[in-house]
Amino acid sequence: MNHKNAVYRPLSLLAALCLVAALCLSTGTSAAEPTSVTISPPHQTISAGDTLTVDIVVDPQTGIAGAQFDLTFDPSLITAVEVAEGDLLSQNGDPTFFGTFGTGIDNVAGTITGYAGVILSQATVSSPGVFATITFSAATTSGTSTLHLFSVDVQDADGVSVPFGATDGSVTVEVTHTLTMAVSGSGSTDPAAGPHDYLEGTVVTISATPDSGWQFDGWTGDVVDSGSSTTTTTIDADKTVTASFAQIMHTLTMAVSGSGSTDPTVGPHDYAEGTVVTISATPDSGWQFDGWTGDVADANAPTTTTTMDTGKTVTASFSLLWDVNSDGCIDLSDLVLVGQSWGASGSPHWIRADVNSDGVVNLSDLVLIGQHWGEGCGT
Numbered sequence: 001m002n003h004k005n006a007v008y009r010p011l012s013l014l015a016a017l018c019l020v021a022a023l024c025l026s027t028g029t030s031a032a033e034p035t036s037v038t039i040s041p042p043h044q045t046i047s048a049g050d051t052l053t054v055d056i057v058v059d060p061q062t063g064i065a066g067a068q069f070d071l072t073f074d075p076s077l078i079t080a081v082e083v084a085e086g087d088l089l090s091q092n093g094d095p096t097f098f099g100t101f102g103t104g105i106d107n108v109a110g111t112i113t114g115y116a117g118v119i120l121s122q123a124t125v126s127s128p129g130v131f132a133t134i135t136f137s138a139a140t141t142s143g144t145s146t147l148h149l150f151s152v153d154v155q156d157a158d159g160v161s162v163p164f165g166a167t168d169g170s171v172t173v174e175v176t177h178t179l180t181m182a183v184s185g186s187g188s189t190d191p192a193a194g195p196h197d198y199l200e201g202t203v204v205t206i207s208a209t210p211d212s213g214w215q216f217d218g219w220t221g222d223v224v225d226s227g228s229s230t231t232t233t234t235i236d237a238d239k240t241v242t243a244s245f246a247q248i249m250h251t252l253t254m255a256v257s258g259s260g261s262t263d264p265t266v267g268p269h270d271y272a273e274g275t276v277v278t279i280s281a282t283p284d285s286g287w288q289f290d291g292w293t294g295d296v297a298d299a300n301a302p303t304t305t306t307t308m309d310t311g312k313t314v315t316a317s318f319s320l321l322w323d324v325n326s327d328g329c330i331d332l333s334d335l336v337l338v339g340q341s342w343g344a345s346g347s348p349h350w351i352r353a354d355v356n357s358d359g360v361v362n363l364s365d366l367v368l369i370g371q372h373w374g375e376g377c378g379t
Ligand SMILES: [Ca+2]
Pocket: 322, 323, 324, 325, 326, 327, 328, 329, 330, 331, 333, 334
């Protein structure tokens, strides 16, 4: 033993490493499972701008008294903030030294170099523990950085490297952006109105569905096809996309035949689909309302309604009071009709033969026809 010590003591660290390497090679498969140096967790995924910690875990298969590591990372994705000692070497309460003998953190090169730790006593530790904890912050670029361990060394109490295996890890940085869906008018979208987070680069299919009585009127915002109710948007930044819906409108055209007025007035009027429009007809003096033509609720009522489920024309027909048969000509036919109802009575103008609207069919009605005799006939 003394002889061996005498031989080993002058050996440099390099020589010791070479010796250990030779031993590893020579013992080969018969060696016990080597001490492991791993990154924990082996893989992490974080959002851009977040901070995470990575542990360098050593699981000794024999008593160890010191360790060191270097590590490389992708500085375009993550930045090292600090390297702190873990509980590996102090697990039995012994004092330790931990620090860097190299450059330490280099966020330009993407390296952490020269970190070493030793127990400041003759003790060793043999239970797994965290040798070092590294804090990284993520940049704002998506990607995966390998955490590559190199220049790792784990030594026993004699300052001799123990067989070990080091395993790399990785960190994936995910950049997300917010897609805010919005609606103008009455309808819904998929995704629903509101904010939604997506990974950068995601192509999101969006669709718009109008409520009843409304129609899709286009997208505003950065979409592939603003005129299509189903299209896509690519998540390359925070963005807002608005689906516009417009009420479906129909035109009600009011018209008159004869002499009178309507409400709404004669001409076109636009209404939202489904609107129930009250319409009324008022004859001019000497005229009477005969009825509506067109799609109305009650064709015989001067005031009725029409429902705007499509474009439509409604005509109020008026005729002269003394044109009893409503043919536009005042002649014998009108007289005959009065004669056929002669002497009848009822509420004023309950029948056309009550020309003067006094509730009885008599000579007064005949006189009115006579006063307008021939009007509108054959001219
Ligand atoms: Ca007539």
